[in-house]
Amino acid sequence: MAEITFYQVDAFTGNVFGGNPAGVCPLKAELSDDLMQKIAAENNLSETAFIFTREGRLHIRWFTPEAEVDLCGHATLASAHVMFHHEGFTGQILEFQSKSGALRVKNKGDILELDFPVAQYEPCAEPEGLTEALGCKPVEVYAGADYMAVFEKEQDIVDMKPDFASLKKLSLRGVMVTAKGSSCDFISRFFAPNIGINEDPVTGSAHCLLTPYWTEKLNKKLLIARQVSKRGGLLFCTLDYDRVLIAGKCADYLKGTITLAD
Missing domain, CATH: 3.10.310.10 (Diaminopimelate Epimerase; Chain A, domain 1)
Structure with a gap:
């Protein structure tokens, strides 16, 4: 044995x-x-x-x-x-x-x-069905290995109840949703039904994309991030040229x- x-x-x-x-x-x-x-x-x-x-x-x-x-x-x-x-x-x-x-x-x-x-990403048109699947319309959408959908309010992310069957129809691996935080610099959630994970509790690799985005938006070197899944997670993120320290x-x-x- x-x-x-x-x-x-x-x-x-x-x-x-x-x-x-x-x-x-x-x-x-x-x-x-x-x-x-x-x-x-x-x-x-x-x-x-x-x-x-x-x-x-x-x-x-x-x-x-x-x-x-x-x-x-x-x-x-x-x-x-x-x-x-x-x-x-x-x-x-x-x-x-x-x-x-x-x-x-x-x-x-x-x-x-x-x-x-650092994860590479580009702004993109909102994929068909994304708003309906998430139940809320993002203000920006980016594409890399996954979609990143940016929302105006923290509560949009917290209250989100995705339709996972609809998300599974999207072409990329998963969808991260994010907004500026009230008790931290930014919050996120990550949905990846295409690889068998409806919602990932805390996704370190997603912060390879989230960190450069929020570093530019907030003009801060050290970012405190929370992934607001049911289990929750706390991450300290720093952009270091073409690397992300998490x-x-x-x-x-x-x-x-x-x-x-x-």
């Missing part, structure tokens, strides 16, 4: 049952794509991260219950937390190789800081063992 150590960590929160739960599997040897996808589906978390060493370098891959993704912020934060606090990594900066390039995570004491690439806390929920038949 093969055994894999499994951690579940709540990312971008200091408290269990908040933030975004991620599965983390530190591997002794890389698994097949099919097996990683089956484990992620069995975990049924928004993402499960798999960490393994190849040619002396640490690699990371992320799977939703339905598909592999090229970048995931909260599961990278959770993975770094596992490496720093449970798997014996003693340095201050951890580097993962990924499909989105080298991703560095800095241990800053009570928080960890992701160093991610910092937050993690809380341990469980450690266990996945047992697989040979």
